[in-house]
Amino acid sequence: MDTDVLAARLRALVGDAAVITDRQRLRTYECDGLAQYRVVPAVVVLAASTEDVAAVVRECAAQRVPFVARGSGTGLSGGALPHADGVLIVMSTMRRILEVDRDNQRAVVEPGVINLQLSDVTRADGYYYAPDPSSQQVCSIGGNVAENSGGAHCLKYGFTSNHVTGLELVAPTGEVEQIGGKAPDAPGYDLLGALVGSEGTLGVVTAATVRLTRTPADVRTLLAAFPGTDQAGAAVSAVIGAGVIPAAIEMMDALAIEAAEAAVQCGYPEGAGAVLIVEIDGPASDVQQVFEEVEGHCRAHGAFEIRIAADDAERALFWKGRKSAFAAVGRISPDYIVQDGVIPRTALPEVLSSIARLSAESGVRVANVFHAGDGNLHPLVLFDDSVEGESERAEEVSGAILDLCIQHGGSITGEHGVGSDKAKYMPRMFTDDDLDTMQLVRCAFDPSSISNPGKVFPTPRLCGERPGRHQGVHPLAEAGVAEVF
Template identity: 65%
Template structure:
């Protein structure tokens, strides 16, 4: 079946106004927040409820047409890049907060609801939704689930996976089902945990049950300016060594400070080589005691300027600079790559030195913004796509940074996901056996490889294929611990839907 023959069916399911076929309109969906990967979808549909999503997916499954889910289109690894031969299922019309239960400290929301809207709905009850990606004003909760998104405050409060207790999902065969029972305590296999962070490859989220966290009694933000990143890094290590777990520890280098200042006039110390933000939250007496220790450490590390803020307006003003930093870098260069490497905190200084050397030798500027508390680096590799060859050199620097992260025992992604952008780096971190084992899970959900294909894994492969062209079947299959996924060798199984629960 061709995609054009799907149009009337999709129009019947979602309503004609919610099916996009105009070529110019389709192109506006060609990329997410990472513009270096683009593909114009053959068709875009905007379903309005879970039933419509399931019906759309069933049509795709029956026709053997690939599909990709998209939330607000703010992802930074190309996880929602469409397929030119497929359907893009846009969740932005499903944005109702269905329930806020202050006693159970729980909210049920549709996937298109923005991250910040959850907190806004919870705020009247003294509650908030803890994971806070910098794009929280716009990024969708459904996208957060797909990417297991983090944010500045995940150091203390945890990632999305720690705050999602139930998901209504549409499986790649079009079945509507629930994962998790809303308590957060998995019974049997933790399918909820497996689904969260699966980057849209295991199905599409249609409802999300999230934990709400009691707003802390006291919040204190400290901003410190340093001459060098190394001095700021020392403060970070010493704070953690003192046994303090701040809600957030963030650092920015001179270039990102410059960009943030230009964008939102955040008033960070002028001429500083590094700005460190340390936020403490909790019971007032605890915060007070920790603050005294943190201030001592910060000053001992050689801070040139220290400011503190405890009222929401002042804190918001300071955070604004950090949260706008990525997009603000758009003022420094026409294009940039956002990297998302992770290194052990103790290696921060060495890796930053390596990045700076890479930048110097290549002539490609790199701005650094990072979650210093958990070693999650966000180097922003700046380039001008109008200069021939510069994009390729930036890509090279970007890859070399990830190599450095792996070399120091870290990872290629902390919170942005692998998507299409970092799939080629997966073999640098994982062995073929590792990747094949991941494929087994994926194939259990999506035997026909129609659900966001081409993401996460370096080489697209149908589930029926023998993993690894030069090798025997998966060791787990050989040993009898796992069934060969997908049935017949060499052909992709089609519907009927597989029973997986």
């Protein structure tokens, strides 16, 4: 359909001010957090209401025009990459917290509400919103729903899908559906389970009912320095093996520590080949006992220095190095690829050795940052795009790391999503029949394939595109609006 005609129809539906066709303004939306994929959308609509979204989607359905919903645009897999002939529906303009229902431990929010904002609003009541992706200061809950976002604390508290009990969905036909609510277990298929993490391919969420979690009575955090990742990994195994589920247990290797020190001067112990951050929360009497055990496990496995956060400020300092790690590698390398593979936690020593070998053989440096409790690795593959052949070598190493994850029974993505970036890796993890079966769901919701087409599932159009790479510091981090974790 001709863009001018489409824009005119959309203006009639949602008002002139909400429809953008000016090339310069459209370019604001050409990428998400994975900036090397760029596509300028044909039209941008700033959604103000469910009715707006439904009207736009109905129009798209009638004209078979693709649409893509976008939250804050912090995604790291190109999930919100626009379609050149399509409409980009910007949801960040729908940012009202519709209801905080403390008695029922629920909140109802529009999708543009910022993740951290919900916790800020509910904390005075003794509650918070548990999923905490590292971009939580700026990412939207609607985006979290699309990506099934995790975070450092999801080992204990679960992912977005464990915290969504209701959704209002504008299906790709334009129908508005109410799915679930404040009570659990609505009769019928678990459509919430299908929708959360479907990366915008099954429609546009226009409201979410989410769980609020009681703040723990006590939180204790330690930072332990080890000679190397083997010892730190053994300490993690000992903690988990003892039946402890920490609120978070995070690891960084020497190169990641070096980068973090350069970027934010977090003051981690000198000479550390690896650091662990372990957080224990819960009832005070329980936390005290468990925390002492964890400390013992760290010492028994070679921790040469253990610091215990005396207060929230010191806790924040511990986390600062970890949470700034992605952006920090921009200080030690002009370019880098962020990976998001997952392995069974016990395979950690073997996979880290293999990554080290890959790195040594190829001459490509890899910094490792990971959620050690659940085996979610974020290897940062460093390279300099201005040196001929380096980017290709980095891509090879990056792909080989994903293969390692798959060989060990893991996953190509733990929390960043498939999006535009990993669709081509899906056949390494799933058979054609698996992917075909997943797409039955797609066909049920979106028979015309207009809702965020080209994402998640490999298509010829995406073949041969290059994997995720960041040029230096993430644009949002550089602008000071986000830390990338």
